Amino acid sequence: MTTPKKENDRRIFDLLGIGIGPFNLGLAALSEPIDGFSCLFLDAKTEFDWHPGMLLSASRLQTPFMSDLVTMADPTSRYSYLNFAKQTGRLYPFYIRENFFLPRNEYNQYCQWVSKQLSNLRFGFKVTQLDYNAGEGIYHVTGVDRRSGQPQTYLCRKLVLGTGTTPYVPDNCPMHDPRVMHSASYMQQKTYLQSQSAITVIGSGQSAAEIFYDLLQDIDTYGYQLNWMTRSPRFYPLEYTKLTLEMTSPDYVDYFHELSPEKRSRLIANQKSLYKGINAELINDIYDLLYQKRLVSDIQCQLLTNVALDKIETSGDKLTLKFNHFEQEYALEQQTGAVVLGTGYQYRLPEFIQGIKSQIEFDDRGQLAIQRDYGIDIRGDIFIQNAGLHTHGISSPDLGMGCYRNATILQAVLGYAPYPIEDSIAFQTFDPTKIRAQQNQPTSSPHSAITATPSKTVSSAAQPTQHRNVEPLAALRISPSGGSVSVLMAPHKEAQ
C-alpha cells in the first residue's frame, strides 16, 4: 500500500473502501500494485469470512474459478486463484480434478489467503458515520475499533461502499423465536435443527436447495420429518446456457443501463431464473437422494410448490405455519419444530450514510441512481458495489463481473484505466441500434481493437506515469464476432 499523503499533518487516503466482502477485497488486491495510490479498506468483522453460515461441505461456487478476485482484470496478478493453488501445493490436484467450480470452502480459504497478504486492509473496524468537508473536498469516515472500543476517523478523497446485502426476512416471520431462522445462519444452527422432530425449509433458491439436500442426507439417522415449501410454481433451475451467460457481460450492462427504470424493473422481474434459480445438477442430486432414501427407509418428506407463507404461529410446543396455495386458493396448515427461511438477501443503504445522504442521487422511485461507472453521488466521488440489480442488471451480485466493475471504478477514480477494460465480448448484439454502427466500424483485427476511453474524473492523487507497466487511457475492445456474426435478442421476450 502506498502511504497516504500528509497534509497539515493529517493522513489523507486517495480512496477508502467500506466493507471487505469479495468485491472490495478484489478492489484492494487490484489497487495495491498501483504506485502513488493510497487506499485502505475497512471491515467490521475481525477477519475475512465469506457467508460462514452457508459454508456447507458439499456446496460449490456457481461461477468458475476465474471469477476469483483479480483474474478477469489481471490474469498475471499474484492474487489469482491459480497462484493460491500453486503456493499452497494444490495446483496439481486442481488440474487433475478437472472441475472449474471451486468448493465454497476453498474459495473462502483463497480469499483469506489474499486478505492476509494485503497491507491495505483493516478488520475489526465498524464504520458508523460519514461526513464531508466541502471546503477541502475530504470525507471523514468515523468508526469504532471492535477490540479497543475506541472511535477513530479516517480521511479520504474517494469512497467505495462494499457493505454487501443483508438477509431478507418477510414481515410476517417472528425472528425473536429461536425456532425461526434465516438460511444465512444455517451452519451455526444445524445441530439444533437436527434435534427437532420436523424441519421446514421455505423458498426455492440455491440456499434453500442446499439446506434441504444437506438435511436430507441425515434424515434416516435423526428420523426427522423434512418439508420444503415454496411459493414458486416449480423448483426451477438457474439458467446456465452459453448464449444466456452472455447477459453477464459489459455489453449487456451497457444495454440494460440505457433502458428506462420502468423497463429495467420489468426485465429484472422476468429474469429470476438467470440469477435466482437452483443449479440444475443440485436439483437432480436432490431427486436421486430422495429416490435412494426411499428405497431403504420410510422417510417423512413433503415438497410443495405454489404455497405462500401467510403466518407463523409460535404459541405451543410446535410452530404452526399457515400457507395459501395460489392456484387452488386453498389454505393449509403445517406443524413443525423449526423453520429455515431461504428467502434471499436484499440491499439496504447503510445507516452511516446519513451525514452525506443529500449528496447521493436517487431516482423517482427512491432507489439509488447508480451511474454507468458505479458512481452514486453528485461529484463522482462515491462508488458502490453489488447494489445495482435495478440499474446494471443480473451481473450486479455476480462474482465473475467483480473484476470488471473494479477496473471500471479504478478508471473513474484515477482518470486512466490501470487494467484494460473489455467493452464488447458477446457474439450477440443486445442493442439493435449498434448493428449499423458495428457494420460501419473498420476493424484492424477480427478479435480486438483498442479504443481510448474518455475519463470522467481525474484524480489529483495518482498519475498514469506512476503506474506499473500498464498503458494509461487504454481500454481493450474485444469483439469475438469481429462484427460479422450477430445474434439479435430482445431480452424481455423468451428466446425462440
Ligand SMILES: Cc1cc2nc3c(=O)[nH]c(=O)nc-3n(C[C@@H](O)[C@@H](O)[C@H](O)COP(=O)(O)OP(=O)(O)OC[C@H]3O[C@@H](n4cnc5c(N)ncnc54)[C@H](O)[C@@H]3O)c2cc1C
Ligand atoms: C451463500 C451465498 C453464496 C453465493 N455464491 C455465489 C457464487 O457462487 N457466485 C457468485 O457469482 N455469487 C455468489 N453469491 C453472490 C455474491 O454477490 C456474494 O457472495 C458476495 O459475498 C457479495 O460480496 P460483497 O463484497 O458485495 O459483500 P459481502 O460478502 O456481503 O461483504 C460485505 C462486508 O461488509 C462489511 N460491513 C457491512 N457494514 C459495515 C460497516 N458499517 N463497517 C464495516 N464493515 C461493514 C461486512 O462485515 C461484510 O464483511 C453468493 C451469495 C450467497 C449469500
